[in-house]
């Protein structure tokens with residue numbers, strides 16, 4: 129088996145207590161391109177039957193997904 | 208749950224070629240190819256350009272219905288809009304990706320693979336007998352497969368790799384955010400591709416015009432968001448297209464991400480291989496990934512088939528795939544990545560000056576190699592990088 133994923137520190141089960149902000153997606157704007165998924169350090173974003181889902185429990189509020197979205201579909205809101 | 212030998216997730220170029228090659232290498236195997244979208248090849252998230260030699264390893268382009276245009280020139284556009292024409296024989300092709308991807312999928316089916324569209328993999332777990340149970344949902348409801356080898360050819364999302372415990376994340380500086388219109392009724396050289404650099408146009412990336420025919424082209428750009436002035440890719444594109452082609456009809460629109468990084472640290476796990484964009488197998492200088500994906504798919508399909516025949520699908524055995532890929536192209540991508548990093552230090556003034564010196568060379572003697580040489584004379588800090596590149 130694997131030795132565990134490289135950079136696996138992100139995947140610690142105790143990864144956050146409370147983030148002040150979390151990312152939300154506007155599905156009317158999102159094009160389902162998938163670009164934001166690999167940008168998210170705690171892997172909190174995925175697509176479900178092509179609709180983007182942000183796991184509010186897993187999101188650390190780091191904002192790494194926001195600016196790269198080509199259409200501006202992601203924004204931060206108070207957690 | 209249906210038992211299959213090879214389950215390929217994603218019917219892009221990587222997945223379709225992987226399925227075809229697994230089946231050809233071992234015709235007795237059950238090979239299933241899943242595609243989430245309801246049509247293979249649509250929507251198109253691509254500028255559709257490929258080099259001639261790479262394409263010919265997989266399909267014969269002359270007269271093919273999935274080709275849009277043959278390309279015989281490259282026109283570099285400096286930040287100040289001055290143009291440098293470079294003629295190269297047999298530069299490449301602009302594909303019709305919807306038809307091309309469907310053509311590749313049809314080759315897989317002709318080889319004996321089963322294709323299911325409108326069907327997505329939604330998760331996977333290891334079964335006690337050392338296979339993968341893959342949950343699937345879509346047009347026919349929910350079901351699951353048990354597979355000896357799962358090939359993750361699921362593009363930038365790369366969920367199969369994630370489910371298998373591989374690290375498929377990308378640093379923000381190595382993600383290009385792209386937006387593209389199909390623009391119709393515009394004037395340009397239909398035998399050339401145009402590439403424009405410049406901080407105001409596409410910071411950290413470039414903008415392109417890839418002809419699909421006379422007067423119609425894919426017009427898009429890719430940028431690194433960390434370097435942008437706060438606008439997103441679509442806003443940069445609106446500004447560029449508005450300035451360059453104010454009278455053009457924007458008849459189509461797409462966005463997407465291009466991972467300009469290097470191959471993921473590990474492309475295999477027990478019973479899993481990842482290929483194409485899902486494994487970051489993209490040329491980090493050009494952003495081209497179609498031919499890379501097909502080459503990786505061919506390796507992945509053949510490796511999976513041989514492993515199943517040998518009765519050993521452990522990570523140890525599947526590691527041969529990773530080594531073969533690194534020798535074929537992965538090492539080259541590491542070199543291109545270093546060049547990309549060095550280019551990040553040069554500014555618009557450099558590109559403008561380079562365009563002027565290169566335009567002083569007669570056009571028939573202008574080759575990409577000579578342009579590179581001139582770049583080095585103007586920018587000696589690139590020499591160590593270039594040395595690593597050529598040695």
Ligand SMILES: Cc1cc2nc3c(=O)[nH]c(=O)nc-3n(C[C@H](O)[C@H](O)[C@H](O)COP(=O)(O)OP(=O)(O)OC[C@H]3O[C@@H](n4cnc5c(N)ncnc54)[C@H](O)[C@@H]3O)c2cc1C
Nearest residue numbers: 217219220221243254255256327328362463483484496497
């Ligand atoms: C704007 C833009 C322009 C580009 N221009 C060029 C270019 O000119 N030349 C070039 O060579 N490259 C270009 N690229 C890159 C190129 O498009 C990719 O490298 C190439 O498509 C990679 O092929 P692939 O098979 O790995 O992935 P993809 O073509 O992305 O295929 C992955 C497939 O998997 C499916 N999928 C994903 N998850 C699941 C799931 N869970 N279950 C089932 N199916 C799933 C997706 O729907 C998709 O069809 C461009 C990319 C972008 C975004």
Ligand code: SF4
Nearest residue numbers: 158159161162164197
């Ligand atoms: S990057 Fe933007 S458009 Fe693409 S999937 Fe994420 S939210 Fe949607």
Ligand code: SF4
Nearest residue numbers: 168187188190191193
């Ligand atoms: S803000 Fe950070 S943690 Fe939250 S979804 Fe975006 S990238 Fe992931």
